[in-house]
Amino acid sequence: MPGHLNLRYVLCLAVLIFSVLADVGAYYRSDEYEKGELGEWPQQTYHSSKIVGPVVDFLQRSDRCDDGLYTMLSLRGSRVPSPGPMILDGEGNLVWTAEGYVQPYALSKYIYKGNDYLTFWAGNDAIGHGEGMYYMLDSSYEQVFKVGAANGLRGDLHEFHITRDETAVITIYEVVQADLTSMYGPAEGWIWDGLFQELDIETGEALFQWRASEHFDFTEAYVARVGSGESENRPWDFFHINSVDKDSKGNYLISTRYMSCLAYIDGKTGEVIWKLGGKKNMFQDLSGGTATNISWQHHARFVDNETAITLFDNASRGRADPENISRGLYLDVDQERMTVKVRHEYWNPHNISSQSQGSLQLLDSGNVLIGYGANPAWTEFSVDGEVLCDVHFGPQFNFDTGEVLSYRALKYSWVGFPKTDPDIALQGNTTYVSWNGATEVTTWVLEGVDSTGAGDDEYLTIDSRPKAGFETEIPIPPDNEHRFIRISGLDAKGDILGSTLTLEWDPSHNTTISSLDVQATNTKWLMFFSTAFSTTIFLVIAWWAYVRLLDHFRRQRKRKQKLSRGDLHDFVTDEELSEDEIGDNVEFSLLQNADIHHEIGPLDELR
Numbered sequence: 001m002p003g004h005l006n007l008r009y010v011l012c013l014a015v016l017i018f019s020v021l022a023d024v025g026a027y028y029r030s031d032e033y034e035k036g037e038l039g040e041w042p043q044q045t046y047h048s049s050k051i052v053g054p055v056v057d058f059l060q061r062s063d064r065c066d067d068g069l070y071t072m073l074s075l076r077g078s079r080v081p082s083p084g085p086m087i088l089d090g091e092g093n094l095v096w097t098a099e100g101y102v103q104p105y106a107l108s109k110y111i112y113k114g115n116d117y118l119t120f121w122a123g124n125d126a127i128g129h130g131e132g133m134y135y136m137l138d139s140s141y142e143q144v145f146k147v148g149a150a151n152g153l154r155g156d157l158h159e160f161h162i163t164r165d166e167t168a169v170i171t172i173y174e175v176v177q178a179d180l181t182s183m184y185g186p187a188e189g190w191i192w193d194g195l196f197q198e199l200d201i202e203t204g205e206a207l208f209q210w211r212a213s214e215h216f217d218f219t220e221a222y223v224a225r226v227g228s229g230e231s232e233n234r235p236w237d238f239f240h241i242n243s244v245d246k247d248s249k250g251n252y253l254i255s256t257r258y259m260s261c262l263a264y265i266d267g268k269t270g271e272v273i274w275k276l277g278g279k280k281n282m283f284q285d286l287s288g289g290t291a292t293n294i295s296w297q298h299h300a301r302f303v304d305n306e307t308a309i310t311l312f313d314n315a316s317r318g319r320a321d322p323e324n325i326s327r328g329l330y331l332d333v334d335q336e337r338m339t340v341k342v343r344h345e346y347w348n349p350h351n352i353s354s355q356s357q358g359s360l361q362l363l364d365s366g367n368v369l370i371g372y373g374a375n376p377a378w379t380e381f382s383v384d385g386e387v388l389c390d391v392h393f394g395p396q397f398n399f400d401t402g403e404v405l406s407y408r409a410l411k412y413s414w415v416g417f418p419k420t421d422p423d424i425a426l427q428g429n430t431t432y433v434s435w436n437g438a439t440e441v442t443t444w445v446l447e448g449v450d451s452t453g454a455g456d457d458e459y460l461t462i463d464s465r466p467k468a469g470f471e472t473e474i475p476i477p478p479d480n481e482h483r484f485i486r487i488s489g490l491d492a493k494g495d496i497l498g499s500t501l502t503l504e505w506d507p508s509h510n511t512t513i514s515s516l517d518v519q520a521t522n523t524k525w526l527m528f529f530s531t532a533f534s535t536t537i538f539l540v541i542a543w544w545a546y547v548r549l550l551d552h553f554r555r556q557r558k559r560k561q562k563l564s565r566g567d568l569h570d571f572v573t574d575e576e577l578s579e580d581e582i583g584d585n586v587e588f589s590l591l592q593n594a595d596i597h598h599e600i601g602p603l604d605e606l607r
């Protein structure tokens, strides 16, 4: 079997080398990668873009994972210099990322009012939960919605889920006072209360709000209070809500990490209808305890018309401990009979124990995708638990260190038409092209003209290449005679989706230039010209003011002169002189008079 597998990977690798012309591409079962010899966060840079992309290591791969969907990560961690929501293709190549959304959580795709949106949270996550905003970008990556929690509260990172009712459910952590005597604490203690809200996305108003401390006993928590709860600065995080789903009946399914249970909440009264797992589990476990012994779980979702629940279980209770290995759970839940049964369990072949975060998604293909949260890994299983694809986006050597991670790992279809132009770089006789977020380009066409300022129809095709990875390389053929080149991106139908800037190519020089340089230079020139322009305007105004001032003093001088002499009163009155509109002619004539009569003497005395 190993021989057979090796051949398969060699073939995969060969295919990869031939199809990916510029990206480093993915690794396959790389010891170097997993030992951290390729870096704490293996990454790749590109010629045509300043973006830094990830490099993944496939530990296992099957064409049964090739469903055309994209992997959505919210990449962050101490080794990730540019955290951001991130989309990868089936080969592990970068498709899109955006800087400036820090720290990103829970990148997902939803259809909202008929349109596709990328959705995620970004904000301050320093305290283990967060204070930030919820973002929705459309297919051109324009930010269409930026929503916060309602009622003056701050939106937490753990959930941003769009419901079947086209509303959003989000989580909130709020510091409030609570009587902690049941936990041997102060009567006027402090807790991090766990809330969730259902929001109207357009108005940002809360349609429903629920608060854990009103419905759960503190004694149901598995997390120790010791060291917290005594002061407002150190509230006790007793509940730790981390997912919210809404069903067709208008009720909610929530997950509480520190009570190790799922709860079903009445959508009208907020009453807890049932609890699954934890100290007050209400279900009969038909799997002998294996369905209800969940712990520190995440991402609970109703599936199969609400007859089943999927979740990511055992984000172990402390630092990674091989004794408690994370598992995906697919549970049959009978809400009438109040029974629960394990339909499937999903185990990572490398026994990953994730102490936090994680996700489980049922895919349309029938496969199950698990994201390992605190650990940079995702695994795709067949529905009955066979491992199909096992992928790391950080070395195993560093697992559980928080150096590279993604809150959830999810797969969705996505079509992106960025508003930017594609980026081109030229190095010697080689061109490179990339277009952050453009999913529909299938072919890159190298085009040339003989002069700048040519119209689109004057460009002639020099060569073309199928799009490969994030960045595609196209050599300029030796017989090319066009001095100016650009690259256009074509979709499957052959329509042009966008063209790069035109660069000048000089075969006698080994030049290195990219559209980013040109844009930077343009920006510099723009800055130069705008600075020059504003300086000129300033000087003109200053000169005008100076002349006016000079004028004013001159007039004053003249008036005083006249007043002392009296003989000019016949020509100009005091009133006229005091008026601003006084004519230059009069002034001029006065000056002339003064000069003619050599009457400057008395003025010197006045100074």
Ligand SMILES: *[C@@H]1O[C@H](CO)[C@@H](O)[C@H](O)[C@H]1NC(C)=O
Pocket (backbone or CB within 6 Å): 288, 289, 290, 293
């Ligand atoms: C709890 O779950 C684990 C993993 O599924 C299982 O091996 C174990 O037997 C369960 N414990 C009990 C008490 O049922």
Ligand SMILES: *[C@@H]1O[C@H](CO)[C@@H](O)[C@H](O)[C@H]1NC(C)=O
Pocket (backbone or CB within 6 Å): 305
């Ligand atoms: C889902 O279940 C409800 C009743 O529980 C039933 O009326 C409905 O037809 C089911 N829908 C599907 C798609 O199976």
Ligand SMILES: *[C@@H]1O[C@H](CO)[C@@H](O)[C@H](O)[C@H]1NC(C)=O
Pocket (backbone or CB within 6 Å): 295, 316, 317, 318, 319, 320, 321, 323, 324
């Ligand atoms: C493993 O699970 C047990 C409960 O079965 C729990 O008491 C223990 O703290 C867990 N260990 C870790 C390291 O999470």
Ligand SMILES: *[C@@H]1O[C@H](CO)[C@@H](O)[C@H](O)[C@H]1NC(C)=O
Pocket (backbone or CB within 6 Å): 349, 350, 351
């Ligand atoms: C994973 O754990 C199982 C038992 O829990 C063990 O048999 C297996 O060897 C472990 N695998 C690895 C890769 O450590």
Ligand SMILES: *[C@@H]1O[C@H](CO)[C@@H](O)[C@H](O)[C@H]1NC(C)=O
Pocket (backbone or CB within 6 Å): 428, 429, 477, 478, 479, 480, 507, 508, 509, 510
């Ligand atoms: C580029 O190609 C031309 C021929 O078209 C050749 O003369 C030149 O040396 C090449 N330049 C580099 C940097 O390879």
Ligand SMILES: *[C@@H]1O[C@H](CO)[C@@H](O)[C@H](O)[C@H]1NC(C)=O
Pocket (backbone or CB within 6 Å): 427, 428, 510, 512
């Ligand atoms: C062209 O320049 C690049 C870097 O600027 C260099 O890596 C490359 O070797 C040069 N090629 C030739 C043919 O001189």
Ligand SMILES: CC(=O)N[C@H]1CO[C@H](CO)[C@@H](O)[C@@H]1O
Pocket (backbone or CB within 6 Å): 293, 294, 295, 314, 323, 324, 325, 326, 327
């Ligand atoms: C697989 C595994 O280790 N499961 C553990 C998950 O957590 C529960 C509750 O703490 C344990 O009972 C299981 O053994």
